[in-house]
Amino acid sequence: MNQRSSNLLDEALGLDQVIEPWPLRGRVVAIEDQVETSGSFVLHHLLKCSLSPNSSNVTIFIAFSEPFSHYDRILRKLGCNLVSQRDNSRFFFFDMLKLQCPDGDEGITPEGGLIALYGKIHKTISALPEICWRNVSIIIDDLSLMEVAANGSSDYVLDFLHYCRTLTSEFDCSLITLNHEDIYSSEDRPTFFIQMEYLADILIKAEPLATGLATDVHGQLTVSNKGRNKVSNFHFKVKENVVECFYPGRSRG
Amino acid sequence: MAESICRALRDGALEGELAPALTIKDSVASPFALQVFSHVISQLFSSILAGKSQSRGLVVVSFSRSPSFYLDLLKNKGIDVASSNKQIQILDCYSDPLGWKDQLAGSRDFTALSNEALVSSTAIVFREVKHMDKLYNSIIELGKGLVRGGKIRFSIAIDSVDEMLRHAPVSSVARLLSNLRSHDQISSLFWLLHSDLHEARVSAVLEYLSSIVASLEPSHQLANGQRGDLENFKHNSKKGKFHVRFKKRNGRVRVMSEEVQIEQSGINFTSLPPEGAINQGLVPKVQFSLQLSEKERIDKANVVLPFEHQGNGKPIQIYDGRRSLVDSKHERPVAAVENVQTNENCGSGEIIYYRDSDDEMPDSDEDPDDDLDI
Amino acid sequence: MAAAKTRTSTFSRNLSTAAPSHGPGLKCGPNGTIFLSSGIPDLDKILGGGFPLGSLVMVMEDAEAPHHMLLLRNFMAQGLVLGQPLLYSSPARDPRGFLGTLPSPAASKDDKSRERDPDQEKGLRIAWQYKKYFGENQLDGQRDGKHEYSNEFDLRKPLERHFINGPHIDCVSIQDCPDLSTLRDRFATFLSQFPRNNGSISCAGRIAIQSFCAPQCAYSNMEWDMLSFIRSLKSMVRSSNSVAIITFPPSLLSPSFCKRWQHMADTLLSVKAIQDEDKELAQLLTGYQDMVGFLNVHKVAGINTQVPVILEATTFSIKLQKRRYLVLECLNQAPVDGSSGTSYGTSGGCSSSSKTGNLDF
Numbered sequence: 010m011n012q013r014s015s016n017l018l019d020e021a022l023g024l025d026q027v028i029e030p031w032p033l034r035g036r037v038v039a040i041e042d043q044v045e046t047s048g049s050f051v052l053h054h055l056l057k058c059s060l061s062p063n064s065s066n067v068t069i070f071i072a073f074s075e076p077f078s079h080y081d082r083i084l085r086k087l088g089c090n091l092v093s094q095r096d097n098s099r100f101f102f103f104d105m106l107k108l109q110c111p112d113g114d115e116g117i118t119p120e121g122g123l124i125a126l127y128g129k130i131h132k133t134i135s136a137l138p139e140i141c142w143r144n145v146s147i148i149i150d151d152l153s154l155m156e157v158a159a160n161g162s163s164d165y166v167l168d169f170l171h172y173c174r175t176l177t178s179e180f181d182c183s184l185i186t187l188n189h190e191d192i193y194s195s196e197d198r199p200t201f202f203i204q205m206e207y208l209a210d211i212l213i214k215a216e217p218l219a220t221g222l223a224t225d226v227h228g229q230l231t232v233s234n235k236g237r238n239k240v241s242n243f244h245f246k247v248k249e250n251v252v253e254c255f256y257p258g259r260s261r262g
Numbered sequence: 263m264a265e266s267i268c269r270a271l272r273d274g275a276l277e278g279e280l281a282p283a284l285t286i287k288d289s290v291a292s293p294f295a296l297q298v299f300s301h302v303i304s305q306l307f308s309s310i311l312a313g314k315s316q317s318r319g320l321v322v323v324s325f326s327r328s329p330s331f332y333l334d335l336l337k338n339k340g341i342d343v344a345s346s347n348k349q350i351q352i353l354d355c356y357s358d359p360l361g362w363k364d365q366l367a368g369s370r371d372f373t374a375l376s377n378e379a380l381v382s383s384t385a386i387v388f389r390e391v392k393h394m395d396k397l398y399n400s401i402i403e404l405g406k407g408l409v410r411g412g413k414i415r416f417s418i419a420i421d422s423v424d425e426m427l428r429h430a431p432v433s434s435v436a437r438l439l440s441n442l443r444s445h446d447q448i449s450s451l452f453w454l455l456h457s458d459l460h461e462a463r464v465s466a467v468l469e470y471l472s473s474i475v476a477s478l479e480p481s482h483q484l485a486n487g488q489r490g491d492l493e494n495f496k497h498n499s500k501k502g503k504f505h506v507r508f509k510k511r512n513g514r515v516r517v518m519s520e521e522v523q524i525e526q527s528g529i530n531f532t533s534l535p536p537e538g539a540i541n542q543g544l545v546p547k548v549q550f551s552l553q554l555s556e557k558e559r560i561d562k563a564n565v566v567l568p569f570e571h572q573g574n575g576k577p578i579q580i581y582d583g584r585r586s587l588v589d590s591k592h593e594r595p596v597a598a599v600e601n602v603q604t605n606e607n608c609g610s611g612e613i614i615y616y617r618d619s620d621d622e623m624p625d626s627d628e629d630p631d632d633d634l635d636i
Numbered sequence: 637m638a639a640a641k642t643r644t645s646t647f648s649r650n651l652s653t654a655a656p657s658h659g660p661g662l663k664c665g666p667n668g669t670i671f672l673s674s675g676i677p678d679l680d681k682i683l684g685g686g687f688p689l690g691s692l693v694m695v696m697e698d699a700e701a702p703h704h705m706l707l708l709r710n711f712m713a714q715g716l717v718l719g720q721p722l723l724y725s726s727p728a729r730d731p732r733g734f735l736g737t738l739p740s741p742a743a744s745k746d747d748k749s750r751e752r753d754p755d756q757e758k759g760l761r762i763a764w765q766y767k768k769y770f771g772e773n774q775l776d777g778q779r780d781g782k783h784e785y786s787n788e789f790d791l792r793k794p795l796e797r798h799f800i801n802g803p804h805i806d807c808v809s810i811q812d813c814p815d816l817s818t819l820r821d822r823f824a825t826f827l828s829q830f831p832r833n834n835g836s837i838s839c840a841g842r843i844a845i846q847s848f849c850a851p852q853c854a855y856s857n858m859e860w861d862m863l864s865f866i867r868s869l870k871s872m873v874r875s876s877n878s879v880a881i882i883t884f885p886p887s888l889l890s891p892s893f894c895k896r897w898q899h900m901a902d903t904l905l906s907v908k909a910i911q912d913e914d915k916e917l918a919q920l921l922t923g924y925q926d927m928v929g930f931l932n933v934h935k936v937a938g939i940n941t942q943v944p945v946i947l948e949a950t951t952f953s954i955k956l957q958k959r960r961y962l963v964l965e966c967l968n969q970a971p972v973d974g975s976s977g978t979s980y981g982t983s984g985g986c987s988s989s990s991k992t993g994n995l996d997f
């Protein structure tokens with residue numbers, strides 16, 4: 010039932026048929042949203058899929074925006090217990106809410122900041138048994154806050170993302186990021202944002218409907234899957250236990 | 263045409279001249295430069311293997327893709343990389359460009375993975391991408407190792423310059439590229455550029471440095487960059503326009519365009535009918551417009567010349583300038599304005615004539631040169 | 637990071653409601669959140685109960701009107717009346733002086749009479765509106781039996797002295813603050829009074845920061861520093877039992893930074909001045925005479941949930957009833973000529989873009 014209603018999103022991501030081996034392995038997934046329409050539900054959905062009992066996925070969650078309790082409550086309502094998954098070493102939560110990189114270029118040392126974070130991720134993955142490697146997802150929530158943590162040095166963040174990307178080719182794991190499109194739309198040349206679009210194999214955009222927000226349609230998603238050369242577009246409604254996706258005009262009220 | 267690019271790179275450099283250099287550039291609206299780049303690499307490498315090209319080896323400087331990406335690519339094209347690693351070397355600026363892994367390995371229990379045997383035999387990890395001089399030396403060293411000295415040449419592929427530009431200023435990247443072009447052992451080189459990541463000047467610099475510029479553009483322009491138009495957006499995710507400008511040795515520029523189509527298996531080129539409008543900007547601007555546009559031609563045809571209207575039944579009127587003086591003075595300009603308005607509506611042409619001032623002599627049949635004493 | 641929460645059962649519902657003992661001025665909300673009142677009963681209702689503890693509220697000021705001060709005053713006064721510690725900071729030289737302008741709670745008798753006051757000029761509409769509110773009011777009344785949650789404030793009566801001189805009030809001038817790290821430390825020490833643990837909450841703190849990016853502040857051109865201050869404040873507030881309000885003039889920030897600030901907010905509001913003697917608007921909106929401005933709700937805090945809160949209406953008029961009480965009302969548009977199709981229902985959009993142009997932000 011639940012599976013059925015989110016079919017459109019799963020279909021667009023290639024998650025509808027097999028979940029083992031993880032269809033997103035080796036891929037970079039970029040989610041983009043706006044003030045009016047949050048895209049974090051896509052992160053939750055992917056987290057739920059990757060921790061589903063039918064798969065042996067491991068997720069590394071790098072949280073810049075919310076504490077563990079927030080995700081714990083949301084995922085519990087989606088039917089997934091993060092605490093027990095953490096105890097089973099299938100879920101690793103890195104609380105980066107207070108991370109603040111030292112200012113300036115001399116602050117970029119292996120002891121602190123993003124290099125250390127990269128080291129931690131790498132260590133976590135390599136400590137896993139080798140068969141798990143290709144089923145690891147790294148989720149970052151969200152990139153704009155990471156920029157703030159890096160004192161606005163988007164190059165430093167891009168370097169970090171590059172290293173995260175090397176993990177996708179080294180271990181065949183997947184990288185999933187969230188960012189806010191409207192921050193960059195007023196910039197003349199939003200290098201950071203465009204660079205992320207180039208890196209992404211799958212691009213997911215959450216936007217409000219042109220007609221504004223409504224209670225039965227929360228917005229629209231556009232998924233461009235470069236690997237499968239496909240673009241899909243549909244409306245969605247976020248509920249506590251599921252995300253409903255439907256083609257325009259097919260809302261079930 | 264993609265053919266001719268590959269041919270130009272294959273034929274390589276003439277003695278004492280700069281090596282041919284190709285920029286492949288794209289933008290987010292049509293992000294297929296990597297596919298074109300891959301196409302060119304595999305074409306060039308197969309002609310190197312077949313011994314049909316000037317160069318005897320290929321150095322790939324990989325920033326944005328892992329070395330195994332290229333090895334897999336060549337394998338998929340049916341090239342046996344394992345036996346041909348005498349011809350290809352990859353300078354791996356992807357795995358650890360800033361030496362973070364190296365630093366972490368020194369400071370704690372960080373175990374870097376050992377690469378597969380094939381990758382490690384063809385790829386060398388480069389860890390100091392901020393130093394363009396060292397990068398230059400490594401590229402040349404790697405190439406010389408391939409061709410074993412002498413005057414034998416090799417080719418270089420760089421994906422992508424964007425990463426280099428993030429780590430180093432434009433001037434030092436430009437110096438590196440132009441030094442490579444003028445090196446006497448280099449047969450040809452090409453690189454990848456995402457033009458919208460940089461200021462307009464940067465892509466201008468790179469185009470200046472290259473002898474062939476291939477650019478990818480969306481086949482459907484989206485209304486002010488928005489993705490509102492979903493159909494066009496879907497279309498653009500599969501197809502694009504491929505423009506190439508060759509700077510020929512004789513000083514001419516050859517311009518060509520094709521359509522590219524991205525498929526699961528690879529990239530397809532189909533030729534486009536040539537667009538006539540391309541060269542119009544090259545013709546120098548003449549003081550006088552010798553040609554008329556369509557609208558100008560119609561307007562011209564609509565002008566009723568003086569006296570031309572006579573004879574279709576209307577009373578004959580010859581304006582001698584005098585009558586207006588007789589009419590009340592403030593009436594005339596109003597009528598003139600009205601005239602202009604009605605003419606705009608009906609679309610017929612007319613010559614509107616205002617006398618400059620009342621001092622001007624009224625038109626008359628008198629010969630103005632009457633008093634001329636010759 | 638709430639590592640302490642190691643309940644493995646998925647049956648987590650209403651555990652926090654079961655924990656009975658909250659201090660005064662707190663009430664349980666959905667998803668295990670606990671609300672405190674904004675000091676404006678109407679705003680509490682709009683937001684579904686109030687501001688959840690641990691959330692960051694941001695108010696975009698109007699460049700021309702001081703309506704954000706109304707929100708701040710009621711928020712602060714409500715806290716003081718309930719004895720909740722307060723940290724107030726503003727770009728003024730002497731922020732403490734502002735406390736003298738805080739309103740005092742209306743006597744409850746007065747309150748009652750106001751509820752049933754029939755002598756308003758728009759009898760029919762009021763009746764309709766109170767029908768909606770009346771049931772809730774009674775509920776609140778029952779709650780009042782146990783402890784106070786929120787008060788009605790009389791803007792013309794200053795808060796009694798003994799509330800203002802309490803020991804738990806701290807004031808900081810952000811104008812003299814040379815760098816934000818000292819300010820951050822000050823906030824950190826304040827917030828350390830309200831650590832979050834699973835036990836009962838005895839006390840909740842309030843932080844009010846007025847005009848954070850005001851140009852007279854030394855740091856006001858350091859956009860990344862301000863942003864990282866807000867980020868660290870947010871993360872500190874998240875892990876404590878408190879609510880922080882920041883008001884800021886958006887026009888002083890560059891557009892992209894303004895968006896970044898908006899993304900930071902859990903609850904995002906904006907206030908807007910109303911044009912004086914605007915005949916067109918007066919015709920369009922009933923009750924134009926009493927309005928002082930508009931309040932726009934852009935985002936409602938979604939702590940512990942992924943479901944966005946979609947309000948029926950996002951634009952509200954700010955009215956001063958009897959020139960004493962701050963009241964928020966849905967805009968009541970008078971019937972317009974059929975030709976202009978901007979009906980009330982369609983204008984509930986994210987930025988209420990279809991509404992008359994001058995209401996937009």
